[in-house]
Every structure is written in structure tokens, then in C-alpha cells.
Amino acid sequence: MDRRTFIGTVGAGTVAGVAGCLTRDGGNGNGGSGDDGTLRIATYDSMVNGESPAGPWLKEAFEAEHDAEIEWKVPDQGLTQYVRSARENAEIDADAYVGVNVDDLVRIDDELGDGGLLRELEVDRLDNADRIRDELEMGDPHGRVLPYDTGYICLVYDETLVDEPETLADLTEPAYEDALLAQNAQNSDPGRAFLLWTIDAYGGGGYLDYWGDLEDNGVRVLDGWTESYSGAYMEGERAMVVSYSTDQVYANEYDYEMSRHQVAFPNGQGYANPEGMGILEGATDVDVAYDFFDFVLSSEPQAEIAQRNVQFPAVGDDHVDLDAEFDEYAHEPPEPVSFGYEALRGSLGGWVDDWAKEIVGQ
Missing domain, CATH: 3.40.190.10 (Periplasmic binding protein-like II)
Structure with missing residues (x-):
């Protein structure tokens, strides 16, 4: 269940007018003379x-x-x-x-x-x-x-250690202190999705305050899904991790203890x-x-x-x-959350950069 990291910024500034310059010799867009099957x-x-x-x-x-x-x-x-x-x-x-x-x-x-x-x-x-x-x-x-x-990003938790969080706000409460593992939104698909979920909930002007509360409550942010889920969570270091709502498919296939693979949709949502x-x-x-x-x-x-x-x-x-x-x-x-292209264009980079400076010091 190792998940890809998402595309990073590849250079400073936006380069306009490059689209369409990639056609190789022999390609005509309809199979062309370069088509070899x-x-x-x-x-x-x-x-x-x-x-x-x-x-x-x-x-x-x-x-x-x-x-x-x-x-x-x-x-x-x-x-x-x-x-x-x-x-x-x-x-x-x-x-x-x-x-x-x-x-x-x-x-x-x-x-x-x-x-x-x-x-x-x-x-x-x-x-x-x-x-x-x-x-x-x-x-x-x-x-x-x-x-x-x-896929749908959700929370996976150990029901023997914590109760199911009913809301995102619950994650800032003492009951979930030092419980949550998340991923770096700069590098990771689920990490970025969870960040966008919190922006949907708290807005572009409030999500950093929410993350500040998560940080005060001991959230641990690792680089990617593999490090956080396959590593820290599966090794029992924390009681909850940002992951996928298909987690129990894996747990069932490998006969893992299902109590540690409970799926939570705070606010009835998943990204x-x-x-x-x-x-x-x-x-x-x-x-x-x-x-x-x-x-x-x-x-x-x-x-x-x-x-x-x-x-x-x-x-x-x-x-x-x-x-x-x-x-x-x-x-x-019950209620999938997502941002479409128009909502992200012009905002995504700033949201991620501001989060990184505030939470991971980059």
C-alpha cells in the first residue's frame, strides 16, 4: 500500500507558454510515423x-x-x-x-x-x-x-487505546495527546490530502491555527505514508495515523488484529x-x-x-x-470532501508553503 509522493515544485517561478513544445520528431498526434505499437x-x-x-x-x-x-x-x-x-x-x-x-x-x-x-x-x-x-x-x-x-483519506486508529474521534476538533483535545501520526504535505499524497481536508474545515485563514493546536497536542509529522503507517504506526509508536479508508482490506488479508485497524471519518467526512x-x-x-x-x-x-x-x-x-x-x-x-482544479489553482502552493514553514520549519 505504498503510495506515490506528489509532484514537487521543479523550479523557481512559473514558466508560461511552454505547453505544446514536447512533440518529438516523427510524432503527429494520431499515431504518426513514430507509432510502433x-x-x-x-x-x-x-x-x-x-x-x-x-x-x-x-x-x-x-x-x-x-x-x-x-x-x-x-x-x-x-x-x-x-x-x-x-x-x-x-x-x-x-x-x-x-x-x-x-x-x-x-x-x-x-x-x-x-x-x-x-x-x-x-x-x-x-x-x-x-x-x-x-x-x-x-x-x-x-x-x-x-x-x-x-481513494479516501481518513484516520486509522487503535480502538484499545483511543476512542473514535467524532470531529477534527477532537484531535486537539487531551484524549488524543501524542496520538496522531500525519505525513508531510510537501511530499506525500495522504499528507497533502489531510491538509486540504483541514483547509476545507477551517478555511484558508484558520487552518494554520488548527495545525498549531494539533502541534501543541503532539501530532508527529513524518515524511511519507510508508514511514508513518508501515513504520511508526505498525510498530505501535502511536494510536492513530492518517491513512486510507481501505485499510481494513489489508488488515483482513494479512490477518492483522482488527482492533488496531479501525476507520474513522471525523465530521462524517474523508478526503x-x-x-x-x-x-x-x-x-x-x-x-x-x-x-x-x-x-x-x-x-x-x-x-x-x-x-x-x-x-x-x-x-x-x-x-x-x-x-x-x-x-x-x-x-x-458519508460525505467525501475534495477541492477541484479551480479552487486549488493559485492557492495550493501558498497553502502548502505556509503550512511547511509553520509546522515543519521549511
Whole structure:
């Protein structure tokens, strides 16, 4: 359940007018003379590595149905690597990216100008696009990504040590002193999602005061999800951790003590974090990319992605069948919270920077 870190700022200031400069020789945007039937897909590590990742299954199943080959790539610096290449007008070694969220899109546009890095999708080329749940819409005005799964950030806690917190405000009370583990919002998907959840609750003018109260109550902020969950929490250092609402799926699979894997939705909420897939501007195998995206949104791949990634499908329940145990142990918040593109553009960087200066001293 190791989760990717999100795209970092790759240079000082915003660089405008770079979008669209990535086309390589031989690429014409419709398959072109560079099209050799190999789709190079960049993604994050846990999509392709681990005990039962979704990537290898998708490759084998897609290649069995199509006269094409999938080549997975895991760039060392994730999307940051490609943003840097775009700024330098350098070659990009991938056709598509799987694992883009709305925060990434905002960061891309802050660096490259509006509509950068990824091309606008022709959604009418995808028979299965209308299966995607409406609530997963990221609000990108440039239409660059389509969701393929989603997770919900929540609190996971040990019910033998603390009671379920009913509100976010409860976390500042003595009952939760030195209880909470969180992640650095500069580097971590769940850490940033939890920060945005608190901004939704307390506003851009009040969230730092709330975090000050959390700090006074002993919140411990570690760099990423692996350090906080797989490390400190699983080693029993704290009673509660910011994590995913599918946590009990893991706990059940590995026969962990369920009392230490209780899921809490303070205020009846959890932060929704859909992941999307998009086609890079310089892609040479565009037709294969559309075939792959349509395949990903079909029923069997959606079930496999959900169960292997331990996330929720992007399509509606009537389009996917999940194992009974997944349905039992994967929990959705009564009220999902999220910020769309327009709400984040122009605000995300400042929110994160101010939080980092106040809480982690960076």
C-alpha cells in the first residue's frame, strides 16, 4: 500500500507558454510515423512493483486482446521529471502517464502554463468513459485526465487505546495527546490530502491555527505514508495515523488484529483523491493510448485495479463486481470532501508553503 509522493515544485517561478513544445520528431498526434505499437506508460512504483500490483496484470490482459505492447516506466522523480524535461524542451520517454491527480495538474500549470504537459483528451473516442462516476470529476478546464480509481483519506486508529474521534476538533483535545501520526504535505499524497481536508474545515485563514493546536497536542509529522503507517504506526509508536479508508482490506488479508485497524471519518467526512490517466503532449502511440484507456475503464480491469491497488473503482457499482471481502472491509465516507482544479489553482502552493514553514520549519 505504498503510495506515490506528489509532484514537487521543479523550479523557481512559473514558466508560461511552454505547453505544446514536447512533440518529438516523427510524432503527429494520431499515431504518426513514430507509432510502433508500443505504448510507453509512466507511473508510480507501487503500480508495477510489489506483491500483486495492477500494472503487470493490465499489461498481460491488454496485450492478449490487442496487437500492441505495454512498456511500464517508473521515473525516479515522477511527474516532476517530465515537467523539467518540458521546461528544457527535452525528449520525454513516455506516451502516457497513469497516476495524475488534480493537485498535479495545478502544479503542472503553475510551472508550464495553462494546459501543459498533457494533451486534451478526445473523450468521445472512449466507449467506457460514460461509466466514470460524476463525483470523481477533477474540474480540469483543459480536459487532460480521466480517473481510473479513487481513494479516501481518513484516520486509522487503535480502538484499545483511543476512542473514535467524532470531529477534527477532537484531535486537539487531551484524549488524543501524542496520538496522531500525519505525513508531510510537501511530499506525500495522504499528507497533502489531510491538509486540504483541514483547509476545507477551517478555511484558508484558520487552518494554520488548527495545525498549531494539533502541534501543541503532539501530532508527529513524518515524511511519507510508508514511514508513518508501515513504520511508526505498525510498530505501535502511536494510536492513530492518517491513512486510507481501505485499510481494513489489508488488515483482513494479512490477518492483522482488527482492533488496531479501525476507520474513522471525523465530521462524517474523508478526503477524496481520484487518480487519473492522461496522454503526454509528445506521444507517438496515441491510438494505442486511447485503446488502453478504454480497456482500463472496462469491468474486469476496474475490479483488478481496485483490488490490487486497494482503492475504489472509478466506474459505478453497476459496471464492476468486487470480491465480497472488499465490499465488506473497504469503507467510503458519508460525505467525501475534495477541492477541484479551480479552487486549488493559485492557492495550493501558498497553502502548502505556509503550512511547511509553520509546522515543519521549511
